[in-house]
Amino acid sequence: MGSTGRRPPPLVADRRYPKKTARKAQPSGRKPRTRSGGGSGGGRRGGRTRRGNPLFRAISGLFRGLFRSLLGTAVRLALLGVFIIGCGVFYFQQQLPEMTALLDGRNRGSVTLLDRDGKVFAWRGEQFGGQITATTVAPALKNAVVATEDRRFYRHFGISPRGIAGAIRINLAEGRGPLSGNGGSTITQQTAKLLCLGVPYDSKTWKTEAAYEADCRRTTLGRKIKEALYAMAMEVKYTKDEILTIYLNRAYLGAGTRGFEAAAQRYFGKSANQVNVSEAAMLAGLLKAPTTYAPTNNLQRSRDRANLIIGLMQDQGYITPKQAAIAKANPAKLSEAAESRAGGYFADWVMGAGPDFLTRDTTEDVIIRTTFDARIQKAAEDALKEVFETKVKDGSKAEAAIIVMSADGAVRAMVGGRQTAVGGFNRATMALRQTGSSFKPFVYAAALDLGYTPNATVVDEPYTINVPGSGPYSPDNYDHKFRGRVTLTEALQHSLNIPAVKVSEAVGRENVRRIAHDFGLQADLAAGPALALGASESTLINMTGAYAGILNGGSSVTPYGLTELRLKGDDTPLMGQEGGMGERVISERAAQSLVYMMWRAVEAGTGHRAKLADRQVAGKTGTTSAARDAWFIGFSADYVAGVWMGYDDNTPLKGVTGGGLPAEIWHEAMVRVHEGVPPRPLPMLLPEEAPPPVAGEPGYPGQSAGPGTGGWGQQQPAQDNRDDGGNLAENILRSVLGAFGARN
Structure with missing residues (x-):
């Protein structure tokens, strides 16, 4: 074939879609908008719309990726934390015993002391009044505790983040460390701490129970974490009322009382199931500082604290404004035994009369019946106070002691010093x-x-x-x-x-x-x-006992205070009276003649200041060299009493002899002791x-x-x-x- 000299036209595929219709002509006078850069060879840049700064896009992308990575890590860590917490809660939950096994967690027992009439006058050891429950305790007491310690108790899961945050804020604002001072603990956490997070007392690890309890109260970050886990485990194991029951039974409330039942009996002489609003508020107020707010230490301070609790109960709707006003107008009153705080020195002395494993170191609850007479004790205390307030100069450091007993050696009252203190130095029994x-x-x-x-x-x-x-x-x-x-x-x-x-x-x-x-x-x-x-x-007690031997006709006397010791709930005594009258020392005639001579010493001798107007009394003064000690010991037909006065450091007394202030203290005491006692003649033989x-x-x-x-x-x-x-x-x-x- 011949060639025409032209290339053949390129092969072109048929259009897949129909050709769009041509745009309408632009209005006259306006140029058609063309792509930047001119004709068809303007390039790719001119053919796309700009989507932002590439550097900005790179940074934002980086942050989006980092966020997604951190979010994923946080989620994984949170899940891991939840798993660990769950394992910790499960572990502690498995260790927890039944609720009833936790109500009495004392390592020591208690000793309750009864007077000669069978009335309680003193307690020693850790008193536990008996088990109570959150469902049977007086509603006022239950509400007072919740209002005071944890108003959201029935709504949280064992810990309160809001409470912890508030406590940290208060601590920092007051210049303390975040964990020092307020703890923001819930009742559940406080109960966990009372249980020492499940760690039992071990004498090999802790030298004393006090050291054990101090260790349980330590506040560290690690311990707070463990406490939170333990608290949540308790929430899983027990109901809210069961947790509150444990708390009500184990809380320390001052004066050696464990639990609200023991405290109610100690301070008010009634069960915790029977307390009214003002009494409940006073008991709940002890939780903050048991010793500071104990009503036996400062009744007015305890009442002021109770009024604050009553206000909280009103604010939270537990009582009406009228009930709050009535409670404040009728503050709690102490029982007679708690108010008098009698027999502190006597109780300490009697505790030494029995074996240690049944008294000072008992793990059982023990009842001791004694010879103590609260009326005579008050008479002796009032007499000592009267003389020192009216006849001794202010600021004097001189001390005094008094013993009152019957002729058989039964001690009725004991004053071991001007200030009563449990476990203090007893000048009536210890001072030689x-x-x-x-x-x-x-x-x-x-x-x-x-x-x-x-x-x-x-x-x-x-x-x-x-x-x-x-x-x-x-x-x-x-x-x-x-x-x-x-x-x-x-x-x-x-x-x-x-x-x-x-x-x-x-x-x-x-x-x-x-x-x-x-x-x-x-x-x-x-x-x-x-x-x-x-x-x-x-000692004064031995001298007074020796004079009792003269009164009783010449037989020896061993002063005693314990008449019966038994375990609580048992009727059979474990031991009885140890002491009393013994063998004859001098003839009855000699004793009665000596009573006459001592009667003359009071009637017209050195002891005339001790003379009583309505009955015969006999006695003898005593003053040591340099007047370091002054004594008066004597008796009526019914009671023997001894008084010692001096300084603990043996400083000489100024202007004091046995016939002076000691005789006057003796007189004041015996006037009160014999109130209502018919006078009887002394058993004396006139020569x-x-x-x-x-x-x-x-x-x-x-x-x-x-x-x-x-x-x-x-x-x-x-x-x-x-x-x-x-x-x-x-x-x-x-x-x-x-x-x-x-x-x-």
């Missing part, structure tokens, strides 16, 4: 002090028991004894005067020192020492002639009138009381005086047969 002239009755008891009467005589004159190793010993009277021949009654009545030493030397110091020991003065008694003047030491001495015979002034005795008559040469009691049999024989100037 020199007895001074209050010891002299036992010197005369030895002479009377040998057959002599109160009218026997002895010469009051200068007197010296040679004491081997010490040299001459020359006793002197308090007023440095000598009265010549005096009866034994006059010698004791005026508390003359020289006659007392002479009588002691004549009857034999060992005889005096034996009688004093048998009457209950069991501390080391002085070996020298100063024995007769009370150079030995004793017959002694015939006058005959000139030239023993007993006549200026004559020796006996040949070679040098004891009860006039002074003999010093070398003739026994310095150590000599041969006891010879000394007693010679002294008794020839020493007295007048004998009936």
Whole structure:
């Protein structure tokens, strides 16, 4: 084929879609809009619409990717956290026992002390009044606790994020650490802490229970996390009312009480199921600071706290404004036992009367019945307060102690110091002090028991004894005067020192020492002639018990306070009375004669300030050297009482003798003790009138009381005086047969 010289036309596919219709012509006067860059070769850039700055698009894309990555990580971490929390909650939930096993978590038991009439007057140990429940407790108490401690208790799951955040904010605002001070804990968390997060007490880990509880209360971040897990586990295991029941039974509320039942009985003498609004508010107020707000420490402060709780109850709708006004107008009142706070020193003393495993260290609940008399205790306390407020200068550090007992040694009241403190130093039972002239009755008891009467005589004159190793010993009277021949009654009545030493030397110091020991003065008694003047030491309770032996007719006495000890709920006692009257020490005649001599000491002697207007009383003063101790001990036909006064550091008293303030304290106490008690005469034997001495015979002034005795008559040469009691049999024989100037 020939060629025409032209290329053939390119092959073109048929159009797939129909050709669009041509655009309408533009109105005249306007140029048609063309693509940038001119004709068809304008390029790709001019053919697409711009979609933003590429740098911005890159950054935004980066952030979108990072966000998606972080969100995914957070979700995964949250799921992991939920899983871990769930595992922790499940673990603790599996460890929790039944609710009833957690209500009494005490490691120690309690001791309840009853007075002579069977009424409670004191508690020791950890008191648990019995189990109560949130459904049976007084509604006012349940509402007061929730309103005070956790108003959202029935709505949260064991922890309250809002409460924790608020607590942290308050702590930081007050300059404390975020976990110091307010904790924002729910009732469930507080219960978890009371349970020590399930960790039991172990004596090998903690030296004391106090250390264990302090460790349980520690606040650290790790412990707060564990506490939250434990609280949520409790919410899974128990109902809300069961958690509240555990809390109501285990919370510490001051004065050794565990749980609201024990506290209600301790402070109000009633069950927690019976308290009214004002009482419930006071109990709930103790949760913040049990010791600070305990009504037995400061009743008004406790009432002020209760009024705040009443306001919270009103604000949260638990009581009406009218009920709140009534509660505030009628504040809670303490029971008689709680208000008096009587017998603190007595209770401590009685706790030592039984074995430790049933008293101080008991793990059981124990009931102890005692000889305590609340009326007599108040009489003694009021007397001490009266004298110190009216007759002792303000700021004085002088102390005093009082014992009141019956003639058989049953202790009715005990004041161990001016301030009552549980576990404090008890000057009535613990303080060993020199007895001074209050010891002299036992010197005369030895002479009377040998057959002599109160009218026997002895010469009051200068007197010296040679004491081997010490040299001459020359006793002197308090007023440095000598009265010549005096009866034994006059010698004791005026508390003359020289006659007392002479009588002691004549009857034999060992005889005096034996009688004093048998009457209950069991501390080391002085070996020298100063024995007769009370150079030995004793406690007030033992001295008072020895005087009780004189009152009861001459039998020894062991002071006692415990009459019965049994476990709570048992009727059979584990132990009974330990103490009381023992064996005879001196004859009844000698005892009754001594009562007469001591009655004269009060009627017309050094103890006249102790005299009572409506009944006979007998007693003896005592003042030690430099007046470091002052005593008055005496008795009526019904009660024996002893008073000691002095300084704890042995500082000498200024202007105080046994016949002064101690006698006045004794008088004030015994006036109150005997209110309503019919007067009875003392069991005393009045001596017959002694015939006058005959000139030239023993007993006549200026004559020796006996040949070679040098004891009860006039002074003999010093070398003739026994310095150590000599041969006891010879000394007693010679002294008794020839020493007295007048004998009936």
